[in-house]
Amino acid sequence: MHSSVIDRHLQSFVESCRRHGLKITPQRVAVYRALLESDQHPTADAMFQTVKLTYPHISFDTVNRTLLTFAEIGLVDVVEVFGGPKRFDPDTGDHHHLHCVACGRIIDFIHEGYNGLDVPDAIASKFKVISKRVVLKGLCDKCTGGRP
Ligand SMILES: [Zn+2]
Numbered sequence: 501m502h503s504s505v506i507d508r509h510l511q512s513f514v515e516s517c518r519r520h521g522l523k524i525t526p527q528r529v530a531v532y533r534a535l536l537e538s539d540q541h542p543t544a545d546a547m548f549q550t551v552k553l554t555y556p557h558i559s560f561d562t563v564n565r566t567l568l569t570f571a572e573i574g575l576v577d578v579v580e581v582f583g584g585p586k587r588f589d590p591d592t593g594d595h596h597h598l599h600c601v602a603c604g605r606i607i608d609f610i611h612e613g614y615n616g617l618d619v620p621d622a623i624a625s626k627f628k629v630i631s632k633r634v635v636l637k638g639l640c641d642k643c644t645g646g647r648p
Pocket residue numbers: 600601602603604605639640641642643
């Protein structure tokens with residue numbers, strides 16, 4: 501994420517913590533910032549490895565619990581994964597994902613056409629849809645050498 505976008509997110513992070521009575525600790529800020537700076541949709545373990553560099557005494561458990569708390573208050577999304585550990589997404593806005601089946605990268609993309617997809621009657625008549633995300637599976641540019 502661009503640094504101005506990160507600043508904007510950090511601001512709403514502070515507001516969101518206050519609203520939910522969550523103390524704003526340096527560790528929580530570090531976990532959130534590291535998540536914003538990563539475009540990898542990282543796992544709790546990957547976040548732990550990153551945050552540990554600045555806070556050598558932080559435990560995996562703290563990082564993991566912090567991420568789950570963020571998800572609970574809607575500050576981050578838990579990414580749809582097909583087996584394997586949970587992955588986290590700091591972008592809770594409308595966007596879609598391409599999952600690379602070879603290396604596991606998840607690439608964000610925006611597409612108005614997908615945002616506007618109709619919900620089938622069979623679903624709309626029974627269920628309440630609160631968000632829509634299109635998930636594509638394939639190979640990323642690194643895995644194809646840039647030639648799809
Ligand atoms: Zn790949």
